[in-house]
Amino acid sequence: MVDKKYLKSLVVGLLLLxxxxxxxxxxxxxxxxxxxxxxxxxxxxxxxxxxxxxxxxYGRDVLSxxxxxxxxxxxxxxxxISISKKxxxxxxxxxxxxxGSGSNEMVDEEKWxxxxxxxxxxxxxxxxxxxVEEEDLKKFYEENSSLYKIPTAYHLSHIIVETEEEAIKxxxxxxxxxxxxxxxxxxxxxxxxxxxxxxxxxxxxEMDQYxxxxxxxxxxxxxxxxxxxxxxxxxxxxxxxHDQIKGRTFEFNDVKESIRRQIALEQMDVTTTARDFWExxxxxxxxxxx
Numbered sequence: 120m121v122d123k124k125y126l127k128s129l130v131v132g133l134l135l136l137x138x139x140x141x142x143x144x145x146x147x148x149x150x151x152x153x154x155x156x157x158x159x160x161x162x163x164x165x166x167x168x169x170x171x172x173x174x175x176x177y178g179r180d181v182l183s184x185x186x187x188x189x190x191x192x193x194x195x196x197x198x199x200i201s202i203s204k205k206x207x208x209x210x211x212x213x214x215x216x217x218x219g220s221g222s223n224e225m226v227d228e229e230k231w232x233x234x235x236x237x238x239x240x241x242x243x244x245x246x247x248x249x250x251v252e253e254e255d256l257k258k259f260y261e262e263n264s265s266l267y268k269i270p271t272a273y274h275l276s277h278i279i280v281e282t283e284e285e286a287i288k289x290x291x292x293x294x295x296x297x298x299x300x301x302x303x304x305x306x307x308x309x310x311x312x313x314x315x316x317x318x319x320x321x322x323x324x325e326m327d328q329y330x331x332x333x334x335x336x337x338x339x340x341x342x343x344x345x346x347x348x349x350x351x352x353x354x355x356x357x358x359x360x361h362d363q364i365k366g367r368t369f370e371f372n373d374v375k376e377s378i379r380r381q382i383a384l385e386q387m388d389v390t391t392t393a394r395d396f397w398e399x400x401x402x403x404x405x406x407x408x409x
Contacts, residue, residue, distance in 0.1 A: 179406055187393035188237055190400035195240045198247060202239050206376070209369065210235045215321050216272040216364055239380075245391050246383035256378050260371045267374055270325050271366035273337050276317035276359040278302060279309045279351070286348035286355035293345065299359050308354060321364065333358050 157164040280286050303317025312319050336346040340360040347357035
């Protein structure tokens with residue numbers, strides 16, 4: 120299932136995917152390569168200079184990631200490997216609930232889905248010739264049953280201030296129509312979440328940091344409602360509920376293929392990447408010619 124190494128690969132892939140999107144839109148020249156994108160005193164920076172710097176910094180990695188994506192998709196088609204929507208949905212739920220990823224970290228959920236699908240597809244290609252006995256799959260499931268139970272989780276934002284009076288004043292501003300996100304950025308003393316507009320991702324009973332103070336209050340809320348002031352160790356909080364994921368347990372047949380991939384990768388005990396498939400995919404790229 121989802122582990123930290125897997126999550127890191129998703130985040131890195133998503134970052135590169137976002138860079139690809141940015142460069143694509145910025146590079147649509149339409150005669151604007153001399154367009155000034157910044158002015159510093161008497162000096163300027165043109166769009167072309169900006170794009171050139173982005174290519175210098177990220178070009179090789181971005182192009183490599185794009186090649187990986189296409190090569191793995193082509194080879195998956197060659198070997199008749201397909202990834203179901205249920206499998207992607209399940210991994211996305213685990214990323215959200217186990218690692219607290221919030222809306223600001225998952226601005227474009229479709230990109231997360233693409234990256235998850237690619238990661239599963241790569242693992243399927245890497246392990247396509249590895250056989251794992253059914254009894255080993257069931258044994259792993261029974262010994263790691265907690266991995267397949269998703270707790271009820273709440274996607275929250277909060278504003279933390281030092282005094283109850285400040286919290287009451289913030290609530291009054293919210294009632295008058297002030298944006299929760301803007302108020303969090305302006306008032307919250309929790310700098311990390313303030314920079315995210317107060318977003319702290321998904322919180323469940325298994326996360327001690329917020330569970331004790333917040334869950335009793337948010338369980339009574341509807342989506343886009345807030346509660347507070349709530350006394351915490353750090354001051355007084357106002358908590359906004361974005362949405363809720365109901366807890367569930369995945370049965371053996373739901374996660375059988377995921378377990379097979381995990382055991383197979385451990386049995387292989389070698390480090391392999393999408394780059395290992397480039398020769399089979401007949402990749403020829405710009406950086407090999409320079």
